[in-house]
Amino acid sequence: MIPFNEPPLTGNEEKYILRSIKSNKISGDGEFTKLCHKWFENKLKCKKALLTTSCTHALEMAAILINTQPGDEIIMPSYTFVSTANAFVLRGAKIVFIDIRPDTMNIDEKLIEQAITEKTKAIVPVHYAGVACEMDTIMDIANRHGLFVIEDAAQGMMSCYKGKALGTIGHLGTFSFHETKNYTSAGEGGLLIVNNEQFSERAEIIREKGTNRSKFFRGMVDKYSWVDLGSSYLMNDISAAYLWGQLERAEEINCDRLRSWKRYSEGLKKLSSKGVIELPAVPTGCLHNAHMFYIKVKDIDTRRSLLSYLKRNDILSVFHYVPLHSSSAGLIFGRFNGNDMYTTSQSERLIRLPIYYGLEKEKIDFVLDKLNQFYENL
Ligand SMILES: *Cc1c(COP(=O)(O)O)cnc(C)c1O
Numbered sequence: 001m002i003p004f005n006e007p008p009l010t011g012n013e014e015k016y017i018l019r020s021i022k023s024n025k026i027s028g029d030g031e032f033t034k035l036c037h038k039w040f041e042n043k044l045k046c047k048k049a050l051l052t053t054s055c056t057h058a059l060e061m062a063a064i065l066i067n068t069q070p071g072d073e074i075i076m077p078s079y080t081f082v083s084t085a086n087a088f089v090l091r092g093a094k095i096v097f098i099d100i101r102p103d104t105m106n107i108d109e110k111l112i113e114q115a116i117t118e119k120t121k122a123i124v125p126v127h128y129a130g131v132a133c134e135m136d137t138i139m140d141i142a143n144r145h146g147l148f149v150i151e152d153a154a155q156g157m158m159s160c161y162k163g164k165a166l167g168t169i170g171h172l173g174t175f176s177f178h179e180t181k182n183y184t185s186a187g188e189g190g191l192l193i194v195n196n197e198q199f200s201e202r203a204e205i206i207r208e209k210g211t212n213r214s215k216f217f218r219g220m221v222d223k224y225s226w227v228d229l230g231s232s233y234l235m236n237d238i239s240a241a242y243l244w245g246q247l248e249r250a251e252e253i254n255c256d257r258l259r260s261w262k263r264y265s266e267g268l269k270k271l272s273s274k275g276v277i278e279l280p281a282v283p284t285g286c287l288h289n290a291h292m293f294y295i296k297v298k299d300i301d302t303r304r305s306l307l308s309y310l311k312r313n314d315i316l317s318v319f320h321y322v323p324l325h326s327s328s329a330g331l332i333f334g335r336f337n338g339n340d341m342y343t344t345s346q347s348e349r350l351i352r353l354p355i356y357y358g359l360e361k362e363k364i365d366f367v368l369d370k371l372n373q374f375y376e377n378l
Contacts, residue, residue: 001314001316002314002315002316002354002363002366002367003316003354003356004316004317004318004352004354005179005180005354005355005356006356006357006358006359007179007180007184007187007356008182008183008184008246008253008356008357008358009245009357010245010246010248010249010252010253010357011245012244012245012248012249013241013242013245013246015245016032016241016242016244016245017186017238017241017242019031019241020032020237020238020240020241021238023237025237026236026237026238027234027236027237028051028234028235028236028237029214029217029234029237030237030240031237032237032240032241032243032244033051033234033235033237033240035240035244035247036049036051036240036243036244036247037049037050037051039244039247040191040193043165043250044165044167044168044193045164045165045168046165046167046168046173046193046194046195047194047195047196047197047200048193048194048200048203049191049192049193049194050191050192050194050203050204050207051185051189051190051191051234051235051240051243052189052190052191052192052207052233052234052235053188053189053190053232053233053234053235054083054176054178054188054189054190055083055152055154055174055175055176055177055178055190055191056083056086056087056190057190057231057233058174058175058190058191058192058233059083059084059086059087059088059150059152059174060087060090060231060233061192061203061206061207061233062087062150062172062174062192063087063088063090063091063093064091064206064229064230065172065199065202065203065206066121066122066148066150066171066172068088068091068092068093068121068122069091069092069093069121070091070092070093071092071093071094071119072088072091072092072093072094072119072120072121072122073093073094073095073096073117073119073120073121074088074093074094074095074096074120074121074122074123074124075096075098075112075115075116075120075122075123075124075337076095076096076097076098076107076123076124076125076126076152077097077098077099077100077106077107077125077126077343078097078098078099078100078323078324078325078326078330078334078336078340078343079100079105079126079128079321079323079324079343079346079347080126080128080152080321080324081126081152081154081321082324082327082329084124084126084152084324085324085330085333085334088122088124089329089333093121094119094333094334094335095324095330095333095334095335096115096120096334096335096337097323097324097325097330097334097335097336097337097343098111098112098115098336098337098338099111099338099339099340099341099342099343100128100342100343100346101342102342102346103281103283104128104129104131104133104280104281104282104283105128105129105346105347105350106125106126106127106128106131106132106133106134107123107125107126107133107138108342109133109134109137109138109141110137111337111338112138112141113141113145114337114338115337115338116141116145116147120145120147121147121148122147122148122149122150123138123141123142123147123148123149123150124149124150124151124152125138125149125151125152125170126152126154127151127152127153127155127156127159127166128155128292129155129280129288129291129292129294130155130156130157130158130159130166130182130288130289130290130291130292131159131280131281131282131283131286131288132156132159132160132161132166132283132285132286132288133151133161134283135151135161135162135164135169135170136162138170139169139170142170148170148171148172149169149170149171149172150170150171150172150173150174151166151167151169151170151172151173151174151193152174153166153167153173153174153175153193154174154175154176154178154181154190155176155181155182155289155291155292156175156289156291157175157181157182157183157289158182158250158254158289159286159287159288159289159291160286160287161285161286162285167191167193168193168195169195170195171195171196171199172192172193172194172195172196172199173192173193173195174190174191174192174193175190175191175193176189176190176191177189177190177191177243178190181291182253182254182257182289182290182291182357183243183246183247183250183253184242184243184246185235185239185240185242185243186238186239186242186243187239188239189235189239189240189243190235192207201215202228205227205228205230206228206229206230206231206233207230207233207234208230208234209226209230209231209232210226210227210228210229210230210231211224211225211226211227211230212224212225212227253357254289254290256357256358257289257290257291257355257356257357258289258290259361260290260293260355260359260361260364261290261293261355263361263364263365263368264293264353264355264364264367264368265279265293267364267365267368268295268368268371270372271371271372271375274375276297276298276375276378277295277296277297277371277375278295278296278349279295280292280293280294280295290355291355292352292355293352293353293355294320294350294351294352294353295350295351295353295371296346296349296350296351297349297351298349299348299349300348300349302349303319303348303349303350303351306351306371306374307319307351309370309374310367310370310371310374313370315354315366315367315370316354317351317352317353317354318351318352319347319350319351319352320347320350320352321347322347323340323343323344323347325340325343326344353367354367
C-alpha cells in the first residue's frame with residue numbers, strides 16, 4: 001500500500017521531546033519555541049515569527065490584528081481550505097471570492113481590482129501547492145487601495161517569490177505544521193509572521209489571551225494584565241520540540257521532496273505532451289517546495305475512474321478542495337465576484353499523488369506505471 005501522506009520524521013524529534021518534558025517549561029514560549037522563532041526569523045528574514053496552535057489560529061490572529069469589523073469585505077480565492085475564510089467570518093466579515101488562474105490554481109490577480117469596494121479591508125492570497133501567487137501585482141493593488149495583505153502560506157514553507165520567502169511579502173503571513181504539511185509539529189501547529197512593526201506588540205498580546213504577559217516576561221512591565229482582545233494561541237513547547245527536529249533538517253526534507261516531485265514530473269511528460277493530463281505550472285521567479293504533486297485529468301468522470309483504479313492498485317490518491325463559494329456555509333458567508341470560469345471546472349479535474357519525505361523512488365515508479373497503464377487501457 002502506498003499511503004497518500006506520511007508525517008515527516010527525521011529521528012531527532014523523540015530526543016527533543018524528552019528534553020522538553022524534562023525541562024521545567026512545557027507550556028508556550030519555552031526553549032524549543034525560542035529556537036524555532038529564531039530559526040524562522042533568520043531563515044525567512046522576517047521581523048517576527050510566533051508559533052501558534054495551528055494555521056487556522058494564525059489566520060484568526062491576523063483577522064483580529066487588522067481590526068476586521070462586521071461588514072468588512074475580504075477578498076480571497078474560493079479554491080482554498082475553509083480556515084482561510086472562517087477566520088474572517090468569525091469577526092463578522094463578508095467573504096468575496098474570486099476566480100483562480102488555471103495554470104497555478106492561485107487567485108487570479110487580474111480579477112482582484114474589480115472586486116474592490118469601499119468595504120474591502122484585505123486581500124488573502126493562498127499559495128496553492130507552495131507555488132507563489134503573483135505578489136508584485138497583489139501588493140501594488142493593495143498599496144494603491146490601502147488594503148492589508150495576509151498571505152495564507154500554510155503550504156509554502158521554504159518556497160520563494162522573486163527571492164523572498166512566502167509569508168514575508170504581505171503585512172502578515174501564516175503557515176501550518178499540520179501532519180500533512182512539509183514540516184510538522186506534534187500533529188497540529190502553525191506560525192504567524194509579522195512583517196510590519198506596527199503589528200508586533202499587539203500580535204504578542206492577542207496570542208497571550210489579550211494580556212501583556214510577553215512584555216512582563218521580558219521585564220518591560222512590572223505586572224501583567226488584560227489589555228486587548230485575545231485567546232490562547234501559543235504552541236506548547238513539546239510540540240515545538242518535535243518541529244525543531246525537522247527545522248534542523250529543513251534543507252534535506254526540501255531536497256528529498258523536490259527529488260520526488262521531479263521524478264513524477266519527468267515520468268509524466270509523455271502523457272502530458274499527448275494532452276491527456278496537465279502538469280502543475282511553476283511561473284518564473286517562483287521557487288517551490290514540492291508540497292504537492294498534482295495532475296489534472298480530462299473531467300470529473302475520468303477523475304473518479306482514475307482514483308478508483310489507483311486505489312485498486314493500492315495507491316492512495318485524493319482530490320482536493322470543494323470550492324468554498326458553493327458550499328453551504330460559503331453561500332451564507334460569501335459571494336462570488338465575477339464568473340466562475342475556472343474554480344469549479346479545474347478543481348474537479350485535480351488529483352493529488354502520494355508525496356512525502358522519504359517516499360521511495362520505486363514507489364513513485366510504481367505510481368507512474370499505473371498511471372501509464374490506466375491511459376493505455378482507456
Ligand atoms: C492546511 C491549511 C490550512 C489550515 O492549517 P491548520 O494548521 O490545519 O489550521 C489553512 N490554509 C491552507 C491553504 C492550508 O493548506
